[in-house]
Amino acid sequence: MSKEKVYIFDTTLRDGEQVPGCQLNTLEKIEVAQSLELLGVDIIEAGFPVSSPGDFTSVVEISKAVNQPTICALTRAVEKDIDVAADALRFAKHPRIHTGIGVSPHHMKYKFNATPEQIVERAVAAVKYAKKYVEDIEFYAEDAGRSENRFLAKVIEAVIAAGATVVNIPDTTGYCLPDEYGAKIRYLKENVKNIDKAIIATHCHNDLGLATANSIAGVINGARQIECTINGIGERAGNTSLEEAVMIINSHKRLSLETSINTKRLYPTSRLVSTLMRMPVQANKAIVGRNAFAHSSGIHQDGVLKKRETYEIMNPKQVGVNESSIVLTARSGRAALKHRLTSLGYKLDQKELDEAYKEFLDLADKKREVHNDDLMALMGKTARHDRKIQLESLQVLCGKSAIPTATIRLKYEGQTWEGTDTGNGPIDAAINAVKTIITTKTTLEELLIHTITRGSDDMGKVHVQVESKGKVFYGFSANTDIITATIEAYLEALSQVV
Structure with a gap:
């Protein structure tokens, strides 16, 4: 069975950079963009050009520095925004303008003080105006997660007729449950007459910890673009994590989906973004966290040492991590201790191992983690061998x-x-x-x-x-x-x- 492609739209440099304290200068943004190109992302949302001279310059320079991915610039449904975005994209090999407007009752009443009919008119006008500059137009229906499905379908049908090539269905507040969000995508697939003329995109926020789950629910129900960020960074609690979404698709073959991501570059790209944005990755973060492939339980360690797949559904090398780590703690068993001692050059018979294990447990009860030098001291030596x-x-x-x-x-x-x-x-x-x-x-x-x-x-x-x-x-x-x-x-x- 042939697999359908899911396009990966990375917004680390736009939505991700909205995290307080994580702003990058233009040179740093170019470095990230080039890393994203090597990673294999399809679309890079490079910034919001009208928001500041710095953002405008960054979109211009990223457009020059990157060749393969589509370069996307965000706008509101405002002509000046679109003019500035088009100017910023003038050097892009594959330009895209991303324009849109809020469609939920909350946004229409309190943000725009507009009627539903006026919202549709503004959405269509923005898409038509942007179409004068570039062919590839993405429309975002802001707060679609809390919008009424019939009205959302009406807006989407109208903007596709006006020339939108991608329609973005954001769960802007991270409120949706996966079945609810998936049903919303399915509703659009079944009720928008011209939906076959555009790609449906997911853009999910993580306020309730459901961003990745909602994005996957979206692609299961027909979306073919996931908007995401490296390490899941972004406004408030963050966005869909790129590495999580990609590895879910890779791991679940029954979905018959694929991406163009070079997964071996996930970990190095994660480290780069973490370093440049001064945003540490939590140790238990899926895929790229320090503990993602670490084992400290004796039962787990024994299983992994016998056959890695016993407790790991992914090979760490798939995501750019050299190897699984066996962390020695008071929960570790003999198998893990023997494995580590062997790697340090010690060959013990069963009796010697039993004696060493008793001493190891005494030490482990006093320390959070037992390191190599602790083991060498425990074995009564100061080095593995004479140093060359x-x-x-x-x-x-x-x-x-x-x-x-x-x-x-x-x-x-x-x-x-x-x-x-x-x-x-x-x-x-x-x-x-x-x-x-x-x-x-x-x-x-x-x-x-x-x-x-x-x-x-x-x-x-x-x-x-x-x-x-x-x-x-x-x-x-x-x-x-x-x-x-x-x-x-x-x-x-x-x-x-x-």
Whole structure:
């Protein structure tokens, strides 16, 4: 059975950017837009050009920087808005104007003080006016979720006749239940005579936590465009999460639907948006949260180690995550402990494992999570093996008016090597200095710094995670000099790579 395509309309740069404190400058918006193009989104809503000179400029520059996706600009049903949007889209390879008006009783009475007939007239006029500039016109029926279905159908039929190519049915307030929203889409499919001439789009908000569920209900009932954002960010409680909607479609083959999204880029795109917008992703966020593929229950860990599909419906690699994580806590079982100890180079028989497990539980009851260095201490060792790379000396120059510079001396392969480099801080400079000597290609995946004691003479411990050729290597060190501790941990990880 052939699959029908669902178009992915990303509004991270418009609706998503309405989150307080998450505004981006034009260069940052271009970076996100280019990442969205690599992700494979079909339409990028680049902004609301009439709202500010900055938004206008961003739409212009994104139109220049992106080639494949349709670039969309939002307007109200106002001629000046549409003029400005058309001007902003003049460099777009595939331009779309997104215009519309409120159609619910609330909006008609309190926002526009207009009759239903006047709303239909304004909607049709806006679509016809926009059609003078571009062929691809999307009409949004704002607050459609709380509108009366017969009137909504009347508006939609009229704007399609006027030239709308996409009709957006927003649940603007996030009020609808999935069966209610799905029924609304189905009603339009069955009662709008010219509905076959336009694509129905969903645009759902998350005020009751139902945005993704409503969007999926919409496509099940005939919608073929989902409007969404990376990480589900957006006004108030947010929008439909792009990664959730896409992976639901990917996972449920019986829907016979597909998207053009390169799912392996979901996680890196999520990280980029989170970093640029300074909006952390909650740990338990579906698909891209830190705990999305983490297991701490002993029963779950045992099942995953035996066969991943026992407790995971998706392979983490599908969404750009290297591997599932087995988190060691007091809830973990012997299987998880043995798995981690084996990865650290320890080979235990059953008796040794039983003894280690008792000690592990005592330790786990005192800590939230047991890390690799804790296990090494538990096993009575300070390192997995003799380190191939030894730190002989480290000197760092930094300060308010100085460029951070590090000079390092390493003993490696029977020789002493010295390297110097700069960085955006003392730790970065020291790591860069190491890279002038150890040139093996690696990626520093994670650097965690914790304090062990209190006061100005804190003992700090550092965990480092390095990736090379698809494999992950860990390093640990503790020192009152946090820069030295970081380099020692980094060298421990590198020693396993070279």
